[in-house]
Amino acid sequence: MNIADYQSPDVIQAALSERRIAIVGLSSNELRASNFVGYYMQRHNYDVIPVNPREQQILGNTCYSSLTEVPGDVDVVDVFRASDAVPAIAREALEIGAKYLWLQFGVISEEGIRIAEEGGLQLIVDRCLKVEHARYVGRMHWLGFNTQVISAERKPAV
């Protein structure tokens, strides 16, 4: 398995063009990375659906105990869980007909990736949703980070 195969800029940008994102393992603690990501994506007009069995509501939205309980379609499943939880999450993501499985920094599961791939999910692995949004759409360049974007195209202000 080569993780770089699951970090394609094209797939990442396609995933970012979706709107409905379920975050599995979203924390209500404002200092946790998952909360930073959820808050940020909500700020950028994404529909953020918290999935966490220990909470009722996070970031003002109803929290679901599993992906299969989420009403309606889910475009992107973003995972902030231990790597060994990924295979089960991948199966649920397939069951609910999600299009993308996005595994955050350090969430790496060969079995989970295999299940998702065989089921036809598009995968992004060991990347942060917030960082990638900020890289291609947002303002990551305002804090001196290397977006790796090289372009003379004039884009609208963000």
Place this chain on the structure above:
Amino acid sequence: MTDERDFGFHTRSVHAGARPEPTSGARALPIFQTSSYVFEDPESAAAYFNLQEYGNTYSRIMNPTIAALEERIANLDGGVGAVCFASGMAAQTSAFFTLLNPGDHVIASSALYGGTVTQLKHLFRKLSIELTFVSPDNVDEWRAAIKDHTKLLYGETIGNPGGNVLDIEALANLAHEHGMPLMVDNTFATPYLCRPMEFGADIVVYSTTKFLGGHGTSIGGAVTDSGEFDWSNGRYPVIAEPSDAYHGLAFHETFGIYGYLMKLRAETLRDLGACMSPFNAFLFAQGIETLPLRMRQHVSNAERVAKFLSEHPMIESVSYPGLETNLYKPLVDKYLPKGAGAVFCFDLPGGREAGQQFIRSLTLFSHLANVGDAKSLVIHPATTTHRQLSDDELLATGIGPGTVRVSIGIEDADDLIWDLEQGLAAIKE
């Protein structure tokens, strides 16, 4: 659409970090000469200060012109990001300060820029940080100096002014075996000649005043980070644990590979305040557009001048690591295949007196305390840049009383050799 193309070094030198300005369409990098930024609404202001959103608050901490320069340097270095500072000294002080606590121990090469030696010896002692200087050439000496509370290894890619070349890969491996990062000052090489992160260095610092800016107009510095080091390995609570200085934020857990740089900016730059000026950032960013072109000319001139001096009967020794006979040639072949930079020393017969007479007789070389200018520069370290060092310290950095340091510019090599010839003729008389 941003595709997967890996753009070349020259392309990235010109473009990285500076897309067309979206509001006006300005193609040149605009100079955002502003102290502060109007918030869209109170919620946005809070999100910026909480670091939940990338937003501009105050130019001590971030500024769009400086950000463009930071991204350009980070991109060329292959790092995840950069933070710029008012000077190279401020950059390295801040890079140290972010990861060290009182009581920590640092191992550094003994052949460093004199200002750095002074800083490490005296300023860091005041901060209760312990220092051990070791020979840059002997990895066993570095290994033997490691203690339980050692937190960092530090050296220069090409030492100033002795021209020693650091075995970056060996030291990175040593550092990582002990759960430590390696920090490298890459000022003399620039990312065009060497990218220390490709050999395992974790943090790279620059004086942008030198070759990056390239024209001797402005003072500045930068820190880049590979994002590879695991700050949560239990040895760096200063970065991994919740920070009292930022309402309990745990920088490494929250920002992952960006954690060190976020802390460097949001805390160290905020608190020490040594920020770069936007105008200087513009000059540096413009300088970098021609970095690869200039470096090729610097290196080719330096090679010719060093060869001329090494063959001159009056010259006792030339420390240019790019010379075939130089002790560091194998390391140059590995780390600096495009050339060993353009700063080196040579020893005149007759010591201190002769050094000063030589400098007085030059026409093109400017006598000043800087390196890395398009113009050729000369200085006598023993009476200037390294004046604060004791005789023993001076010897440890490889400097004698008759040592002259030159920074070879991008003029015609024949003219530079002509100038040095007349200087040598003057001391022969």
